[in-house]
Amino acid sequence: MTTATTDEARRLPLVLRNRAFGTVWLGQVLTQAAVRMFQVGVSWWLIAYAVSGGRGLASGLFMAVSTLPAVALAPVVARTVARFAHRSVLRTAAGAAGTAAAALAAWAYTSGLPLAAAYAATLALATCQAFFDPCLTTSVPELVDDEDIEAATGFEMSTQSLAGLGGALLGALIVDRAGVAGLAVGCAAAYLGAAVLIATARFRAADAPGEDAAQAAGEQRTLRGILADLPFVRRILICFTAANLFTTAVFVVIPLYTASVLHDGGGTVALLEASLGTGTLIGSFTGARVPGRPTVTGAWLLGAMAVVLAVPGLFAGRFVIAGCLVVAGWCVGVIGVRFVALFQRLVPAADKPGFFAVMQAVLGATFPLASLLFGLLGDQLSAQTLCLIQAAGLLPAACALALLREPAPDAPEPAAEAEPSPLVAAGGER
Template identity: 45%
Template structure:
């Protein structure tokens, strides 16, 4: 006899139409943003004079990181007061229209440099609203038992979209050129908007929203103090990101200087890291935590740090690849467990602002971490950089061990 799966045993994407539609929108939105950034960077390098290429590319990368930092209060307020479906749908429509303008200019063969920066800022602003709104809206799409599994899907998809979007963007530039790549990007936003328009979101109870809105503290410090058990975890999460993000900076240095590898070797190493992140995000929902989530997450982050120490101690290619897969696995599991914990303990009326702050803390950590480790890279070996990362992450893990799981407010 053939076993028949019950509805609850079927894959989440097959039994929840609304979540599947939003997930498709996430793939197209986040992947499309990455395609646009890669395409625009490549186009900029070909348009500006050689002595200005570094400044032009750096300015563009800084520009796309600005909205999540400067608009954190606005994003949080909008996410807490406007329906999630409306926020994400409008973000996709605006981003798609902006990219379509660049696509039109590219097809007629006249693209000034300044609109590229303006559209890049618009797309980054839309993404700054879309990403935390997607996280906040997860309980509006799935039942409580499926929340952690849905977070795993979203987390793994974000990793794959960023990685595949960069690779696909380069492929599009090589095949259909800049005009074709931007046009496909605009079409991805249009399809994403159609998916979001067809999805149905469950709204939180109105009385609870009203009470939270009336009692919401003013200012970032007061807001975080109103979540006494949450803000220390948020701080640890941000510090851990400062030590984990430079992996993408250290890895090319290590591959070239220590392993004496080629571009193919670097691609293999990065693929190992992304594969680990994907496996960790997918498997996290199936890992049951008997005790405190913070203690388990601390072990994952410490394990991540330990894995990063291995290439620093044993400079062998196969060791580095294995360590990166395991490091990505630990980080992927920790990310899902943290976000699932935040979903449980942060009140519905404050989730929008909280996840906007979480996004801003991550974005703020990237330039600081890259600047610090870039300066260190000129003074110490790549192996030492791995060890610094590992020790820093181990320290974060030790700090997390002392913390208790916050209780729902």
């Protein structure tokens, strides 16, 4: 009877049979849905209402600002996640974001909202999210058993797609109907709700790090040292950093394509964002079932993304681009699950706080550049041409990933002492 009950429990989804993980995961859904809703809504507000000339630059600059904290604060985030109780970090980040969103809502309701306030607000929300995301990823082993890590990773990665759906379906539509003030109210409610949920969750680690943990935090290796000892992982990050220069530009291209090619409003922005989010959601839940070695599978998926991103550049149509974004989102979801799960197993436990902070920073480093570049190009070239540029840019990254050779399953990665990290050499220690 006991065995049957245990087997039946194991068949339940992880978020239902593990209350602590389910609670924290729901909190992550709320925070990332809020930040995505804010990004989509304000980006559409800039293009459709606030700016008459240079709309591409205004939108691109806004998206660039929203990603700067994850890059600039990586060392601070790594130290914070290593030294403080993870539940406290998560709760504080969500609560601070909720407070910032509430302040913006009050400002927008009482007076006209200047552009500078919108940029400052997204900087504040992105700063909170820069602490929240890597801390949650690091906390996964504290919430689930080892055999559930891949399933937990799938649920965690699905948050990105759920957030995309929330932002797609609500962000632009709320702005069309209630302005930025209504948008900020919704974001504040989501963040504060997440803070309450996380405060009720039980983590396996103690709330206070204690002397041993504090000593370990003081002995954390530098981010340069972590990447130097993981050459295979480092090369993967380089490939995806290059790919992100073109994939993340989709968040600038979507509103520009809607306004200039389809000549539609916020409802179409919602449809396209929902298409991307739906595909990513499906990919997050099916990624563990996709066969093949991660690097080979990842290369094929990047190639597929190049194809589907090129199609809207050749054939304009609301449902053409929506269908292509579903496929592109599925590729993103599968890649996320396969590679984050791979990193969970390859990176030593002591290095995970630093690694996941630097991973977020490295992968996000190209986002400000991509946003500004494609925003500027959007004022000079058609949105369909931008789609073709995205597609062409993914092909070299796909080829580079396909050429990587994975280390033997039972052998640790050799340290690359004689080979400086290209990531660090390019911009100094992060």
